[in-house]
Amino acid sequence: MTEVSLRSLVKRYGKTEALKGISLHVRHGEFVSLLGPSGCGKSTTLKCIAGFEEVSGGQILFDERDISRKLPEDRDIGMVFQSYALFPHMTVAQNLAFGLEMRRVPKVEIAERIARAMDMVQLSAHAERYPKALSGGQQQRVALARALVIEPAILLLDEPLANLDAKLRDEMRGFIRDLQKRVGITTLYVTHDQGEAMTMSDRVVVMFDGQIAQAASPEEIYDHPTSERVARFVGNANILDLAVSPRGDGQLDLVLPGGHLLRVERPACGAGGGMRVMARPEQIALTEPAAGQIGGRVAKRYFSGRHVEYHVETDVGPVVVVAPTTHAVREGEAVGLRFDPQRLWPVPSAEAPAEGRE
Amino acid sequence: MRIDALLLSLFRSLVYAFLLAPIVIVVLASLNAGNFLTFPPQGLSLRWFWTFLDNDVFIDAIVYSATLAAGATAVSLVVGTMAALYFVRHARQKAELVRLGVLLPLILPEILTAIALLFFFYEIGIGTEHQIALFTGHVLMTLPFVFLNVSTSLQGRDNAMELAARTLGASRYTAFRRITLPLIAPGVAAGGVFAFIISFDTFGISFILKGAGSAPLPIQLYDYLRFNFTPEAAAVSTVSIILTLVLVTLADLLFARNPDA
Ligand SMILES: Nc1ncnc2c1ncn2[C@@H]1O[C@H](COP(=O)(O)OP(=O)(O)OP(=O)(O)O)[C@@H](O)[C@H]1O
Ligand SMILES: [Mg+2]
Numbered sequence: 001m002t003e004v005s006l007r008s009l010v011k012r013y014g015k016t017e018a019l020k021g022i023s024l025h026v027r028h029g030e031f032v033s034l035l036g037p038s039g040c041g042k043s044t045t046l047k048c049i050a051g052f053e054e055v056s057g058g059q060i061l062f063d064e065r066d067i068s069r070k071l072p073e074d075r076d077i078g079m080v081f082q083s084y085a086l087f088p089h090m091t092v093a094q095n096l097a098f099g100l101e102m103r104r105v106p107k108v109e110i111a112e113r114i115a116r117a118m119d120m121v122q123l124s125a126h127a128e129r130y131p132k133a134l135s136g137g138q139q140q141r142v143a144l145a146r147a148l149v150i151e152p153a154i155l156l157l158d159e160p161l162a163n164l165d166a167k168l169r170d171e172m173r174g175f176i177r178d179l180q181k182r183v184g185i186t187t188l189y190v191t192h193d194q195g196e197a198m199t200m201s202d203r204v205v206v207m208f209d210g211q212i213a214q215a216a217s218p219e220e221i222y223d224h225p226t227s228e229r230v231a232r233f234v235g236n237a238n239i240l241d242l243a244v245s246p247r248g249d250g251q252l253d254l255v256l257p258g259g260h261l262l263r264v265e266r267p268a269c270g271a272g273g274g275m276r277v278m279a280r281p282e283q284i285a286l287t288e289p290a291a292g293q294i295g296g297r298v299a300k301r302y303f304s305g306r307h308v309e310y311h312v313e314t315d316v317g318p319v320v321v322v323a324p325t326t327h328a329v330r331e332g333e334a335v336g337l338r339f340d341p342q343r344l345w346p347v348p349s350a351e352a353p354a355e356g357r358e
Numbered sequence: 359m360r361i362d363a364l365l366l367s368l369f370r371s372l373v374y375a376f377l378l379a380p381i382v383i384v385v386l387a388s389l390n391a392g393n394f395l396t397f398p399p400q401g402l403s404l405r406w407f408w409t410f411l412d413n414d415v416f417i418d419a420i421v422y423s424a425t426l427a428a429g430a431t432a433v434s435l436v437v438g439t440m441a442a443l444y445f446v447r448h449a450r451q452k453a454e455l456v457r458l459g460v461l462l463p464l465i466l467p468e469i470l471t472a473i474a475l476l477f478f479f480y481e482i483g484i485g486t487e488h489q490i491a492l493f494t495g496h497v498l499m500t501l502p503f504v505f506l507n508v509s510t511s512l513q514g515r516d517n518a519m520e521l522a523a524r525t526l527g528a529s530r531y532t533a534f535r536r537i538t539l540p541l542i543a544p545g546v547a548a549g550g551v552f553a554f555i556i557s558f559d560t561f562g563i564s565f566i567l568k569g570a571g572s573a574p575l576p577i578q579l580y581d582y583l584r585f586n587f588t589p590e591a592a593a594v595s596t597v598s599i600i601l602t603l604v605l606v607t608l609a610d611l612l613f614a615r616n617p618d619a
Contacts, residue, residue, distance in 0.1 A: 071530075102532070146522075
């Protein structure tokens with residue numbers, strides 16, 4: 001079991017600064033996702049930890065040992081790549097044996113450990129096959145087994161599910177998550193898919209432009225983002241411009257156009273500057289026009305099977321509401337919206353232009 | 359059969375005839391029983407092959423050429439593979455420059471490379487002695503073929519496999535030997551075969567850079583043909599054609615069955 005610490009990690013490629021000081025502590029057996037848009041430095045972080053790239057500044061610690069100058073082969077890591085990177089000229093069993101041979105494990109023990117690893121990823125029947133005779137999902141499981149059979153200190157995965165189709169991806173999410181918990185290995189997982197990050201991780205690290213924007217549990221990230229940008233990147237968010245007036249007791253009063261007053265907790269981080277209010281689409285209730293805190297008109301209605309998405313024009317701008325399919329509101333109808341003050345979350349106004357949703 | 363299909367197959371036959379006719383004629387001429395290099399042959403016999411096998415000059419030349427080609431190929435394989443690795447994996451903005459540099463002997467007329475090398479080696483006081491200049495010339499001529507073949511088989515392979523091997527505990531060198539090399543082996547082999555044949559065959563470089571003593575086969579043949587016009591020359595050519603065919607077939611058999619060729 002190993003803890004990983006990144007201390008002010010900086011990585012420059014010529015003039016471009018891919019990582020601008022990343023500090024992160026990953027606990028024993030924790031599953032941490034690095035989440036962010038393309039080019040934000042997720043893979044670079046992983047490459048630095050794996051030792052494929054030399055760091056330009058800062059430290060990487062495994063259990064307080066600085067390993068940032070070590071060669072990849074001396075770091076004791078298991079890595080899974082988006083392309084699987086299985087050795088095509090070796091059978092599945094030979095792929096798994098490779099790392100053990102490098103570690104000079106005795107032949108008998110190699111056989112045992114391969115058998116156990118194959119069993120773990122439910123591929124015992126395919127030991128003698130070549131990788132190209134396996135499906136994408138099976139190849140991915142071989143890649144996992146190959147990384148884990150050497151019993152590394154930490155496991156690194158770089159978008160391992162990106163090449164799989166949607167259904168298989170959902171299955172593999174659960175599979176990887178369960179396996180990780182069973183083995184209890186400290187894991188860093190790179191993805192740009194927020195759903196993946198949320199469902200699998202103990203902690204999600206949201207990155208923008210080579211910096212960590214927020215690192216917290218999936219619930220915390222979703223309900224209490226520290227910036228408008230995080231709010232928009234993780235899930236759908238309505239960001240409302242409301243009159244915000246701070247009270248003395250650590251709470252805020254929000255004044256709605258109709259005169260309604262909502263009292264919400266003020267986040268610790270939201271000191272000074274402009275504030276806006278985040279409301280998640282599924283946390284807003286659609287009501288009769290008279291019963292709502294604000295009124296509006298349904299501009300668009302999208303049925304998805306699981307729920308219905310309404311785009312409502314209101315006095316505070318367009319608001320997206322996700323409601324159960326039992327609601328039957330048609331386009332053009334007048335509706336009321338009710339907010340749950342407990343679920344509204346003030347965020348500092350965007351310092352950077354809003355990120356496109358992914 | 360439709361008329362255009364007929365035309366196409368006619369055209370195809372013509373191309374093959376054009377390519378193969380000289381070879382067929384050389385082989386037939388070598389079987390000539392007469393005393394002069396003529397076509398059609400005057401009676402068939404293997405006598406010129408026996409004459410050739412008794413002629414130490416040609417045997418020496420073939421052995422010399424084969425040794426030279428083997429040496430040049432060996433050096434080209436190592437340098438060319440390294441250059442290809444650098445070009446594909448690490449060169450980035452310098453890639454075009456690297457490629458141009460390695461391919462220059464292929465792009466420039468052979469005679470220019472030869473003369474440049476001649477000047478250079480006289481300038482540094484070695485001249486054509488000890489066959490250093492000749493050997494260098496052959497390496498330069500064969501390098502592009504190894505480089506092109508190996509970089510083609512490297513391209514499109516991301517280096518994730520090699521990195522995966524590193525995380526599994528392999529050193530840089532072990533990862534290359536156990537993972538990358540087996541995957542690019544067909545390209546390396548093809549490059550080697552090309553290099554050998556080019557070196558065996560090249561004339562201009564050898565003509566200008568050859569020192570005193572033994573000469574490569576093409577030079578020896580040229581010298582011979584200036585004063586003699588017997589089918590023995592055709593017999594020598596036939597033997598080198600057969601050697602080439604054997605080499606190519608062997609390489610094909612060895613690597614065609616490789617699953618990742
Ligand atoms: N070898 C390199 N040379 C120069 N710049 C690089 C190199 N590798 C990455 N970069 C730059 O560093 C930044 C971060 O890249 P990185 O690959 O870490 O992004 P990412 O978050 O993994 O994105 P993606 O989701 O597209 O994989 C990018 O701006 C990229 O252009
Ligand atoms: Mg990436």
